Amino acid sequence: MRTAILVVDDDDIFNGVLVRAFARRDIPARGVTSLEEARAVISEAAPERVVLDLNLAGASGLTLIPELLAARQDCRIVVLTGYASIATAVEAIKLGAMQYLAKPVEIDAILAALEDATPEIEGAIAAEPMSVSRLEWEHIQRILQANEGNISATARALQMHRRTLQRKLGKRPPPFPPLAGGS
Amino acid sequence: MRTAILVVDDDDIFNGVLVRAFARRDIPARGVTSLEEARAVISEAAPERVVLDLNLAGASGLTLIPELLAARQDCRIVVLTGYASIATAVEAIKLGAMQYLAKPVEIDAILAALEDATPEIEGAIAAEPMSVSRLEWEHIQRILQANEGNISATARALQMHRRTLQRKLGKRPPPFPPLAGGS
DNA sequence: TGGCGCTGCGGCATAACGTCGCACCCGCCT
DNA sequence: AGGCGGGTGCGACGTTATGCCGCAGCGCCA
Numbered sequence: 001m002r003t004a005i006l007v008v009d010d011d012d013i014f015n016g017v018l019v020r021a022f023a024r025r026d027i028p029a030r031g032v033t034s035l036e037e038a039r040a041v042i043s044e045a046a047p048e049r050v051v052l053d054l055n056l057a058g059a060s061g062l063t064l065i066p067e068l069l070a071a072r073q074d075c076r077i078v079v080l081t082g083y084a085s086i087a088t089a090v091e092a093i094k095l096g097a098m099q100y101l102a103k104p105v106e107i108d109a110i111l112a113a114l115e116d117a118t119p120e121i122e123g124a125i126a127a128e129p130m131s132v133s134r135l136e137w138e139h140i141q142r143i144l145q146a147n148e149g150n151i152s153a154t155a156r157a158l159q160m161h162r163r164t165l166q167r168k169l170g171k172r173p174p175p176f177p178p179l180a181g182g183s
Numbered sequence: 184m185r186t187a188i189l190v191v192d193d194d195d196i197f198n199g200v201l202v203r204a205f206a207r208r209d210i211p212a213r214g215v216t217s218l219e220e221a222r223a224v225i226s227e228a229a230p231e232r233v234v235l236d237l238n239l240a241g242a243s244g245l246t247l248i249p250e251l252l253a254a255r256q257d258c259r260i261v262v263l264t265g266y267a268s269i270a271t272a273v274e275a276i277k278l279g280a281m282q283y284l285a286k287p288v289e290i291d292a293i294l295a296a297l298e299d300a301t302p303e304i305e306g307a308i309a310a311e312p313m314s315v316s317r318l319e320w321e322h323i324q325r326i327l328q329a330n331e332g333n334i335s336a337t338a339r340a341l342q343m344h345r346r347t348l349q350r351k352l353g354k355r356p357p358p359f360p361p362l363a364g365g366s
Numbered sequence: 367t368g369g370c371g372c373t374g375c376g377g378c379a380t381a382a383c384g385t386c387g388c389a390c391c392c393g394c395c396t
Numbered sequence: 397a398g399g400c401g402g403g404t405g406c407g408a409c410g411t412t413a414t415g416c417c418g419c420a421g422c423g424c425c426a
Contacts, residue, residue, distance in 0.1 A: 086272045139285075157312050344384055378416090382413070
């Protein structure tokens with residue numbers, strides 16, 4: 001028997017929507033909204049399937065991936081975030097996540113990613129180049145990643161004013177030109 | 184002894200820039216511009232380090248990743264593309280690439296990704312990343328080039344207002360970052 | 367306990383941007 | 397010829413974003 005799907009997302013509303021959507025499909029699911037709660041659930045009964053949000057009240061959900069896999073090797077993790085960036089996507093997959101999806105996304109895509117381990121190799125290549133704003137966002141995320149989330153250090157590396165970086169980070173990422181949920 | 188870095192990119196100019204940049208650092212490198220050439224090199228002497236572009240004259244460089252790893256398990260692959268997307272990034276990492284970077288990118292970032300087997304972040308930070316303005320400028324030039332100098336078309340592709348593009352083009356290029364050959 | 371660095375945020379002057387409009391040129395079609 | 401569509405350059409104006417101050421809170425460490 002499979003354990004319930006663990007939904008980790010600090011957005012109460014979205015979290016609820018997900019859990020109920022799973023419930024409607026007779027899939028047991030449990031939602032938590034913080035790293036602490038998540039850890040508690042893990043130590044209690046390591047989940048087999050997890051939907052993980054990256055922005056958990058400032059903390060990065062990324063850190064949870066190794067813990068999940070340590071608790072259960074065959075744990076299937078799908079990362080789901082409203083602030084999708086290539087940098088964090090690469091990191092998440094490297095850490096062992098199965099899939100990385102950008103919100104908004106349909107429940108079915110999440111389920112598919114959770115169930116389906118087969119990646120289609122013949123991934124289509126994007127037709128359009130990134131917009132300048134998107135490129136900037138990706139670049140910032142990458143450097144921020146390299147600096148372990150240190151905003152001041154990132155601002156210095158980017159030769160950008162710290163205040164400006166803060167403001168940029170506070171905003172939503174620019175729309176991604178090509179496909180998102182695909183795969 | 185390490186084999187030369189294999190650069191797979193159908194953009195002759197960028198390919199040349201990369202190979203020369205490596206040469207300037209006394210790093211042996213060999214550039215090829217097609218999947219066929221790449222396969223030839225692989226069967227001849229499986230490279231240890233590879234810089235792989237995704238858009239190879241229509242074909243996806245993604246397919247080369249399994250082949251490279253089959254030829255040499257410890258092959259280090261860095262995917263580099265001008266048409267980055269989260270979907271292909273996820274795919275590339277799943278297939279075994281070490282890093283996924285969006286053009287334009289600094290040579291140092293490529294080298295750092297190639298060398299850094301361990302997530303030792305310190306090394307990566309050492310090299311200064313491009314400033315956002317410089318990154319933007321490089322990107323604009325690239326797309327402008329692709330559109331044969333057509334400003335209106337470039338503005339559309341970049342989802343930027345034509346007036347804004349004009350103003351940006353009218354200004355001098357942003358302060359020079361660390362990057363070598365102007366690509 | 368004070369110093370140091372990171373963080374978040376308010377405020378303000380200035381620069382950049384989005385948007386509209388205009389004139390001009392060029393190639394094409396009828 | 398005239399009309400039409402597309403590209404280019406540029407002025408003007410209101411709206412945003414940015415650079416740069418400053419302040420307070422927090423964790424860290426000698």
